Amino acid sequence: MTTAAGADVARRVEHVMGMPVSLALRGRLAHSAEAEEAWQAALAELRWVDAVFSTWRTASQVSRLGRGELAVEDCDPAVAEVIALGEAARASSGGAFDIWRPDADGVRRLDPSGVVKGWAVDRAVVPLLALEGTDVCLSAGGDMVCHVADPGGEPWSIGIEDPRDPSRLVATVPVHRGAVATSGSAHRGEHVVDARSGEAAGALASVTVVGADLTSVDIDATIALALGVDGPAWLRSRLRTGLVVWADGRAETVA
Amino acid sequence: MRPVKRIVLWVLSTLSAVVVLFGYHTSTSSTMATSTGGTFSGSLQGQSTSGTTSGGGTTTGGSAPPNGSNGSNGSNGSSGSNGSNGSSRTVTGDTARTQWGPVQVQLDVKGSTITNVTILQYPNGNGTDIQIANYALPQLIQDTLDSQGHNVSMVSGATYTSQGYLQSLQSAIDQAGL
Numbered sequence: 001m002t003t004a005a006g007a008d009v010a011r012r013v014e015h016v017m018g019m020p021v022s023l024a025l026r027g028r029l030a031h032s033a034e035a036e037e038a039w040q041a042a043l044a045e046l047r048w049v050d051a052v053f054s055t056w057r058t059a060s061q062v063s064r065l066g067r068g069e070l071a072v073e074d075c076d077p078a079v080a081e082v083i084a085l086g087e088a089a090r091a092s093s094g095g096a097f098d099i100w101r102p103d104a105d106g107v108r109r110l111d112p113s114g115v116v117k118g119w120a121v122d123r124a125v126v127p128l129l130a131l132e133g134t135d136v137c138l139s140a141g142g143d144m145v146c147h148v149a150d151p152g153g154e155p156w157s158i159g160i161e162d163p164r165d166p167s168r169l170v171a172t173v174p175v176h177r178g179a180v181a182t183s184g185s186a187h188r189g190e191h192v193v194d195a196r197s198g199e200a201a202g203a204l205a206s207v208t209v210v211g212a213d214l215t216s217v218d219i220d221a222t223i224a225l226a227l228g229v230d231g232p233a234w235l236r237s238r239l240r241t242g243l244v245v246w247a248d249g250r251a252e253t254v255a
Numbered sequence: 256m257r258p259v260k261r262i263v264l265w266v267l268s269t270l271s272a273v274v275v276l277f278g279y280h281t282s283t284s285s286t287m288a289t290s291t292g293g294t295f296s297g298s299l300q301g302q303s304t305s306g307t308t309s310g311g312g313t314t315t316g317g318s319a320p321p322n323g324s325n326g327s328n329g330s331n332g333s334s335g336s337n338g339s340n341g342s343s344r345t346v347t348g349d350t351a352r353t354q355w356g357p358v359q360v361q362l363d364v365k366g367s368t369i370t371n372v373t374i375l376q377y378p379n380g381n382g383t384d385i386q387i388a389n390y391a392l393p394q395l396i397q398d399t400l401d402s403q404g405h406n407v408s409m410v411s412g413a414t415y416t417s418q419g420y421l422q423s424l425q426s427a428i429d430q431a432g433l
Contacts, residue, residue, distance in 0.1 A: 009408065024408050142412040160393055161412030171393035172407060178390055184413030206413055210390045243393040253392050 012039055017050040017117070019141035024156075027149055028133035035134070041127040042138065049120040052076055055111050066110035085115045085215065093223040093234075118181055118218025121145055143181040145214050151176060163206035163245050170251045171208075171243050179214035183207050183221040184245070202247060203228035209235065209242040217242075342366070 010030040012023045021043065029035050052075075054060045061079055064070040072080050086099035099112045117140060125145045128136045136147045137156045146156040155174035162168040163184040173180065184206025207224040209217040220240055224231035232244050235254045242254045343365045 022409065137409050139409045142410065144409050144411060156408045157406050159407035159410045161410050163413060166412060169396055171395045173393040174391050180411045182411040182413055208393065208411055241390040241392060251395055255392055
């Protein structure tokens with residue numbers, strides 16, 4: 001295990017969608033031109049997603065859709081796919097998660113940010129997973145997809161940040177093939193809102209979920225955070241594996 | 256590393272998840288239940304194993320004869336006390352209605368040992384089989400002085416802005432080229 005972060009890890013970082021995107025590669029093609037090509041393809045995918053889905057870009061398809069200037073049918077098919085993910089999340093969360101939210105003026109606005117990120121990374125990682133004999137860990141803003149080429153190989157070791165002190169870890173989790181997402185209030189203030197009440201979710205400081213794909217674990221971590229005190233039981237009802245840190249700092253594994 | 260222990264832990268955690276599932280409030284009201292414990296009703300044995308039983312089926316153990324009358328023994332399999340024989344069988348539980356949606360679990364049992372748990376339905380409703388037990392539990396760091404930043408490849412945390420990232424542990428790892 002002591003070599004998990006050994007010297008032969010090739011790393012790259014870029015800032016896309018307003019957040020850092022970090023890549024770690026190990027193995028045969030880690031330092032190759034193919035790896036660079038796949039990395040550029042991953043970044044291009046993320047930039048495309050940002051251009052289509054950003055609610056900060058007034059000309060994005062999602063911004064225009066939210067203002068009623070476009071219909072869903074006029075948008076890229078990916079927009080309908082993401083909206084469907086948002087609808088499923090609203091249903092499975094009992095309404096605690098909703099991509100339609102009232103803005104400051106009380107007008108319902110489309111904000112699919114809560115479902116886009118994990119989904120985008122699941123798409124962006126595809127060219128990297130094609131690197132033969134190479135282990136991949138692609139993180140966007142602290143949510144990541146991990147892949148170890150040899151199923152018996154050494155897992156990626158993922159640290160889970162202490163929501164009260166981002167310079168520290170509360171736990172580590174080994175991941176061979178899967179995704180890890182953490183939702184919390186550490187870096188952006190209380191940006192998760194319980195859509196049932198419209199109030200910031202405060203019972204939990206952070207929720208981490210480990211699972212097969214980042215799209216679903218990212219959504220489930222956000223829902224559990226929004227559900228607050230009900231979050232851990234909800235995760236268990238979905239047979240999720242993860243970690244919850246309560247507002248008082250208590251850490252609890254979920255399985 | 257310790258496969259037996261992992262499997263035991265996995266089965267225990269799976270069973271606790273199933274207990275939670277089947278014992279959970281089935282209220283359909285829009286308000287969330289605030290009680291997260293104390294509602295285990297023992298319905299695991301009453302419900303999850305009273306469904307259909309198919310011998311052999313999808314297990315790798317071979318060709319146990321169909322023993323549909325054995326359904327009530329499935330609950331013994333769940334609790335690990337079925338001493339009948341070493342034959343493999345697959346036990347499908349009834350669909351349980353939970354607050355979050357329908358859940359249905361299938362167990363592969365060999366003798367008195369659960370060899371696999373498959374979730375046929377779960378509240379996401381996407382209809383795909385969910386194989387669980389593939390993911391290790393996060394290991395809590397007890398000794399924070401000893402473990403910070405060592406042997407960690409990436410850090411998972413609440414969404415970073417690029418600005419916040421500059422102060423983060425991930426930044427340090429990237430810069431160190433570890």
